[in-house]
Amino acid sequence: MNANIYKIFNSVQGEGIYAGTRQVFVRFCGCQLRCEYCDTREARHTADECRIADRRIENPLDTDVVISAIDDLWTPSTRHISLTGGEPLLHRDFIRELVRSTSKPTYLETNAGLPKYARIVADLIDIVSCDIKLPEHRSTGDYDRLLHAELETIEIFHSRDVETFVKIVVLQETTEESIKSAVCGIKSIDNSIPLILQPVTPIKVDLQQLLDLMDFAGEYLSEVRMIPQIHRMIGMP
Numbered sequence: 292m293n294a295n296i297y298k299i300f301n302s303v304q305g306e307g308i309y310a311g312t313r314q315v316f317v318r319f320c321g322c323q324l325r326c327e328y329c330d331t332r333e334a335r336h337t338a339d340e341c342r343i344a345d346r347r348i349e350n351p352l353d354t355d356v357v358i359s360a361i362d363d364l365w366t367p368s369t370r371h372i373s374l375t376g377g378e379p380l381l382h383r384d385f386i387r388e389l390v391r392s393t394s395k396p397t398y399l400e401t402n403a404g405l406p407k408y409a410r411i412v413a414d415l416i417d418i419v420s421c422d423i424k425l426p427e428h429r430s431t432g433d434y435d436r437l438l439h440a441e442l443e444t445i446e447i448f449h450s451r452d453v454e455t456f457v458k459i460v461v462l463q464e465t466t467e468e469s470i471k472s473a474v475c476g477i478k479s480i481d482n483s484i485p486l487i488l489q490p491v492t493p494i495k496v497d498l499q500q501l502l503d504l505m506d507f508a509g510e511y512l513s514e515v516r517m518i519p520q521i522h523r524m525i526g527m528p
């Protein structure tokens with residue numbers, strides 16, 4: 292099976308509860324959303340070539356090539372394969388084949404907007420970071436439908452005992468009102484699912500605004516953290 296992949300590389304996870312952990316990232320091409328703050332625009336479209344360290348390999352890549360690249364890039368402190376994008380679930384069948392071909396732990400970073408595809412991989416994933424988008428992200432023309440899909444995806448992973456956490460990117464326009472539906476939706480699944488509030492990079496969000504949003508979410512959820520993107524601070528990809 293083949294997939295269009297933008298880049299495979301070893302770096303430090305910069306987001307969420309595993310921030311600081313070394314991972315091999317498989318950055319898939321393609322995304323069904325168009326978030327205003329997107330920092331991986333180059334991976335939203337198909338690429339003629341995939342970059343692996345200093346090599347460029349013609350797309351699409353088959354699973355054997357990707358497994359071999361992961362093995363080559365693995366180091367003693369590396370902990371997970373990060374399946375990222377773009378939106379990796381657009382490549383759900385490839386991911387199934389890839390994960391079945393390795394014993395390495397898998398970490399999925401998804402926008403959570405494709406629950407039908409989440410069902411296809413959920414039994415194979417160890418850790419999942421699910422985004423919930425906000426209206427001010429302007430990711431889609433039908434926000435309510437996207438939020439419903441994201442909550443369904445979170446429920447799918449959580450109910451199958453995948454270690455699940457949720458990430459929300461906070462913009463200057465973000466308010467208690469704009470995160471309320473997301474926070475209540477997470478609570479309706481399980482109020483112990485961790486929520487990470489991530490200020491957009493470069494950080495323009497006021498610290499008091501972040502603290503107030505944390506307290507607001509903390510009224511509903513037992514585990515709320517504020518974690519900025521650390522890989523961008525240290526100049527890692």
Ligand code: SF4
Pocket residue numbers: 322323324325326328329330331332335376377378402430
């Ligand atoms: S879901 Fe992710 S890759 Fe897709 S547009 Fe939004 S930020 Fe970019």
